[in-house]
Amino acid sequence: MRDAGRLSALSGIAAVAGLGETDYAADAEASRNGRVFDSYGLAATAFQRALTDAGLKRRDIDGLIVGAPLALERTGEVLGLDLGFAVQADAVNAVMQAVTAIHAGLAECIALVYGNNQRSAGTAYGGPQAMGGDRFLAYVQYAPWGLTSQGALYAMMASRYMAETGFTASDLGQIVSGIRAFARLNPQAIRRRALPVAEYLASPYVCEPLRRDDYCLINDGGVALIVTTAERARRLAQPLVTIAGFGRHDLNRDATSLRPRLVQRYHPAHAEAAAGLAEMSGTGPEDIGAVQIYDSFSVHIPVALEGFGFCPLGEAAGLVRSGALSPGGRLPVNSGGGMLGESYMQGWNHQIEAVRQLRGAAGPRQIDGLRHVQYLSDVAGKAATLLYRRGA
Numbered sequence: 001m002r003d004a005g006r007l008s009a010l011s012g013i014a015a016v017a018g019l020g021e022t023d024y025a026a027d028a029e030a031s032r033n034g035r036v037f038d039s040y041g042l043a044a045t046a047f048q049r050a051l052t053d054a055g056l057k058r059r060d061i062d063g064l065i066v067g068a069p070l071a072l073e074r075t076g077e078v079l080g081l082d083l084g085f086a087v088q089a090d091a092v093n094a095v096m097q098a099v100t101a102i103h104a105g106l107a108e109c110i111a112l113v114y115g116n117n118q119r120s121a122g123t124a125y126g127g128p129q130a131m132g133g134d135r136f137l138a139y140v141q142y143a144p145w146g147l148t149s150q151g152a153l154y155a156m157m158a159s160r161y162m163a164e165t166g167f168t169a170s171d172l173g174q175i176v177s178g179i180r181a182f183a184r185l186n187p188q189a190i191r192r193r194a195l196p197v198a199e200y201l202a203s204p205y206v207c208e209p210l211r212r213d214d215y216c217l218i219n220d221g222g223v224a225l226i227v228t229t230a231e232r233a234r235r236l237a238q239p240l241v242t243i244a245g246f247g248r249h250d251l252n253r254d255a256t257s258l259r260p261r262l263v264q265r266y267h268p269a270h271a272e273a274a275a276g277l278a279e280m281s282g283t284g285p286e287d288i289g290a291v292q293i294y295d296s297f298s299v300h301i302p303v304a305l306e307g308f309g310f311c312p313l314g315e316a317a318g319l320v321r322s323g324a325l326s327p328g329g330r331l332p333v334n335s336g337g338g339m340l341g342e343s344y345m346q347g348w349n350h351q352i353e354a355v356r357q358l359r360g361a362a363g364p365r366q367i368d369g370l371r372h373v374q375y376l377s378d379v380a381g382k383a384a385t386l387l388y389r390r391g392a
Contacts, residue, residue, distance in 0.1 A: 007280040012242045012392055014099045015233035016355045017109075018054025018226030020046040021188070024343040028119070028190045028219050036120045039070055040078045042222030043115030047079055050111065050224035055237035061226075063107030065094040067114035067348060075113060085110070091347035092377060092384035096246050098227040108229060114348045115222035123218065125150055141256060151215060151297070155207035157261045158299040162209060165314040169209055171321065172298050173200035175333070176213050176340060178326030179295070183337030185327075185365035190217055191341045214298040216339035223348035225355070230392060241358045244372065245281030245387035247273035255381045269383035270307025277374075277385050285309045288387075289370040290357060291331060292350035294377035295338045301325075304376040305333075308385060327365070335365050350375050351386070358390040 022042050031037065043066075051058060063085040066075045072088045085107040089097050094112045101107050126149025147153065161167060177197050183189035195213060203211045230242050249272035251260045260266060278284055285308070293304050302316035310331065311319045319325065325333040336342045336353035343349050354373040356362050375386040 002276055002279060004279040007276065008282070010099055010103055011244050011280050011282070012389065013230055014102045014227055015230045015240055015242045016225050016351075016388070017228050017233040017236045017238060018050035018052075018056060018224070019352050019355055020048065020050030020053060020222075020224040021345075021349065021352055022046055022220075022222045024188050024219060024221050025190050025192070027221065031119050031220055037117045037220040038120075039115040039117045039222075040074060041115070042117060042220060043070055043075060043113045043224070044078055044222075046115065046222035046224035047111055047113050050226050053238065054226045056109065056226060060109050061111050063098070063101055063110030065089050065097055065110060065112045067091060067094060067112075067346070070113070070115055079111070079113070081111075083107075091351060092246065092248060092375070092386055095225075095227070095243060095351065095386055096248065099243050099246070102227070102229055108232065110227045112225040112227060113222075114224070114345060116345065117220045118344070119218055119220045125218070126152070142258075149207075151210060152207050153258075153261065154297040154299055155210045156258070157265065157303075158209050158297075160262050161265060161299060161303065165317065167302060167317045169201060170197060171302070171317050172209070172214060173197040174320050175298050175301050175325065176200055178329075179334050179338050179341050180213075181327050182332070182335050182365055183341030185363070186337050186342055189337040189342040190219055191337070210297060210299070213340065216296045217341075217344040219343055221343050221345050221349075223345050223352060225351060239359045240391050241355045242389050242392060243386070244389035245277040245283065246385065247276030247278075247280070248382070248384040249273045249276070251381040260381050265303050265307065266378040266381070266383050267307045267313065269381070270304070270378060273383040273385050274308050277387055281387050281389075283372060283387060288331070288372050288374045290335060290354075290367050290373045291333055292335075292354050292373065292375045293333055293338070294347050294350065294375075294379060295334060295340050296344070296379065298340065300378060301333060304378050307378065307383065308374075308376050332367055335362065335367060347375075347377055354386075354388045358388055
């Protein structure tokens with residue numbers, strides 16, 4: 001069981017002091033021209049840029065958290081780090097573990113590093129080579145009947161969601177169009193061309209009701225964040241952005257079932273994760289100025305907004321139709337372009353954008369007056385959320 005008192009003691013003790021990422025758009029062009037990238041090289045580039053951004057040296061790092069598909073030991077070798085604290089985690093767990101490790105005194109300055117050469121490697125996220133899908137993803141039990149990809153799985157989820165709530169293809173188009181409008185303002189984004197809703201609706205299905213632009217990019221890239229104590233971060237190069245809260249809940253008993261996606265739409269997991277974040281940070285949806293949402297497929301966005309309490313269940317269409325999620329709206333979503341428009345970094349690039357917005361360093365896509373940016377994720381039966389705060 002969660003302990004609200006102990007959770008709240010973690011709020012704000014750690015901060016993101018450094019940001020690093022590779023050149024997504026330029027590297028995508030190089031990949032199209034035949035260049036082959038290495039995951040560890042991408043991670044090393046991002047790591048060095050994060051150190052520079054923070055005004056730190058490699059010798060200042062005393063902890064390492066590595067995101068798959070990188071191997072922990074090899075990453076430490078490439079980065080030249082001998083450490084007393086080193087673990088492997090996804091984007092949300094990486095931030096959570098960094099905060100708890102700092103609180104426990106295991107480390108003071110931790111590098112969170114991710115790299116993926118999925119484009120160069122020709123990685124498929126469907127069919128027989130589905131990044132582990134043969135072992136645990138929900139669709140594997142239904143492969144003999146043609147359900148052989150995550151795209152098909154989320155198309156089924158979208159179909160049922162739309163049938164039950166009145167959410168339309170135009171609403172999906174509005175989401176994608178708004179994200180692309182943000183991506184146009186981001187020189188790092190790969191898909192920077194505007195996408196009017198009419199053009200979206202005229203495009204063919206990949207797996208009905210999802211079209212190509214409902215699917216995330218597949219590209220090479222690396223991301224790194226430097227997390228340290230809030231006290232130390234105040235003395236470093238960048239404006240203070242603290243980690244105010246987090247929450248996570250896994251629906252493991254139905255991990256390989258369709259029920260959590262088609263019937264529950266992750267909502268039990270959303271509710272538990274949101275409650276954990278609220279207990280830790282003392283905030284709710286009314287306190288959030290912008291959100292970053294894991295968007296391997298566009299349908300994640302309305303489902304997450306409902307599940308995490310930004311609108312009632314089944315009513316995300318109203319939020320979309322009001323323009324709230326697009327540039328200039330009251331709850332901007334994926335202001336860097338997300339994984340649909342900027343780069344598919346499995347949620348890691350969303351953390352960069354959240355911190356950059358709170359620093360006031362997002363250039364033409366900067367959202368004014370931000371105090372909190374929340375990250376929302378629901379995938380593979382799990383829901384997770386992070387809250388970043390400007391200042392202490």
